Amino acid sequence: MSTRTQVVDGLLPSPEPVRFVAENGTEVEPPAGYAVPEDERLLEAYRQMVVGRRFDRQATALTKQGRLAVYPSSRGQEACQVAGVLALRAGDWLFPTYRDSVALVARGLDPVEVLTLLRGGWHCGYDPAATRVAPQCTPLATQTIHAVGMAEALRRKGEDAVVMAFIGDGGTSEGDFHEALNYAAVLHAPVVFFVQNNKYAISVPLAKQSAAPALAYKGIGYGIPSEQVDGNDLVAVLAVLSAAVRNARTGGGPFLVEAHTYRMDPHTNADDASRYRESEEVEQWESADPLARLETYLRGRGLLDAEAVESAHKVAEEFAARVRERMNADPAADPFELFDHVFAEPTPQLREQRALLAAELTATED
Template sequence: MTALQESVPYRSAPAPAWRPRIDPEPLLPSMEPQQLLGTRAAARLDRDLLKRLYTELVRGRRYNTQATALTKQGRLAVYPSSTGQEACEVSAALALQERDWLFPSYRDTLAAVARGLDPVQALGLLRGDWHTGYDPYKHRIAALSTPLATQLPHAVGFAHAARLRGDDLVALAMIGDGGTSEGDFHEALTIAAVWRAPVVFLVQNNGFAISVPLAKQTAAPSLAHKAVGYGMPGRLVDGNDAVAVHQVLQEAVTRARSGEGPTLVEAITYRIDAHTNADDATRYRTEAEVETWRTHDPIALMEEGLQSAGVLDEADVRAAHESAEQLAAYMREGMADVPALDPMDLFAFVYADKTPQLRQQAGQLRAELEAEAEHAAGTIGPQRGKGERR
């Protein structure tokens, strides 16, 4: 210690007026994921809700297996399966009211279907037919798209704008653990907390960002613990316990609707299938690991828990599987009908008033299509390149 330090007592810096006075303790999640199945609290919940959750889980599993089969048949270009994650998907859809909005990621087609979207329309993007394949405003489901985390800032902006207009709605944005490494994730949570936007963020932590395990993405105790850094509550839940996921999300939705701001929910689950049909998951995980998670299957957990509580009987189980088979048959029939697509539709739904660049590109494509049509009709000969020998 210098002579100056000895003579001048240390003064702590005054707290700036802009410094928020927030107790971080209520924002912190539990260290263990919340579970409800098998408890008395779960048995006391609405029986119709519990049965619907179970039925949608069974339908969701069948939806995944049928979509995977359609991909192998070449009827889908790619399919990111949510097998093993059905509890997160279904609970997210059922936690919302009709006026609320769902902002899904590319893996969340099941959540859209559970919310009421036609399953064939939900697969339009993955089939390559349309950018979306459905009317977002009609179903209150934002466009499914493959870029990671871009739907989160959209959800925040949408929810904030709706509140400014006086619309009483909540936006629920879904993302995978890999998406939390994107800048859009951090920007969205920062803005949502500052604006106290009515948004719920659901992170489905399925263990891998394609082949990268979570341990190589973050050193945080959990992804839910990141919430305190943004000034919002973090909640950790067993993502294969549909009852617990639904309750945690419903509480977060209620909190957002009442003006208390956003919540970050992390659901611990597992991706049983590969990342997509183009992925070889055996290169980065073992079959023993997958089999361990199969013993924590969300459907088996739900069935066992509800049967032991006297909520579910054999007739309910049979009805759920019959409904699932009807869903699969509808998907097969819908995918067998190959639509006639107009490439010019690429420019029809981008801007109400087309930009000069879009008009130029549309004209170029139209000319190419007309030339191909003329060539197919035999009205012009084959084109030879400059310098080509005759």
């Protein structure tokens, strides 16, 4: 075997997505090179997925009630959201997209602060430096190159930290994504690119985005090892992401992981998904529900019983109730915050605009 062939083989993903658990919750032959995560990590993942799904349903309801301006649901993607967080340490950084609210909740962020962006308040309701979670990114793929810059900064500072950048399949069609891969490979930066391929970029199906056999193959051209995984199999996603993070942390450089999953709900509450996908397709993916699959698997191994399931759902209901109560309170809005943090020294134009707003508000009060 030539050196060139050996190098390419080291970059190639598995020919089929890595899987530990079938759709019906039964174990399958474990793939070589990956270990089943510890029992307690799997139980924690289950609890987080239960809370995450209930949070997602609550956020969707709040949108219908007018308490949120918009909400991009991640129902059906909970295995990806939770596994991505559990694969990281507290000192690692996460760069999320607008669809990753469940991941931020699993990370331990205040859910109301997570929803601040989607409520129409500040662009970011939490402190990125304190939480080591970047602001949720709405422009596609721009966060990926930011993640590489952060990873390189952490490496130069001598921190034993890894950066994970979440991205959707639509984002892989953006130039920033390809620039980020190239930049990360050249710098040998400790960053993991985690692609949640939910099959649609709003209404555009994957077949109209890429002709690659899988998005995981996009790492090869940049010299980045890659893997593809069944994104609805929490056990597999956690195993693969843990290996990718370990690779980055120990000097192996960047890694690309593609998770094959599905967005069960519309793109956002403003979208009519029935215009571009058939109900039969949605029903087929319903049978691959990641939460039901994990619960069946854990019950089959004797790690989960009816009492534990009931307890997890009770915690989730209490969590949702607290979110609902806090979100039903009207936020205190200061219109002059429009001018804060734009420039260290306000420009003459900003001062003029602020004065105009003050005059209009005074006139309204009179």
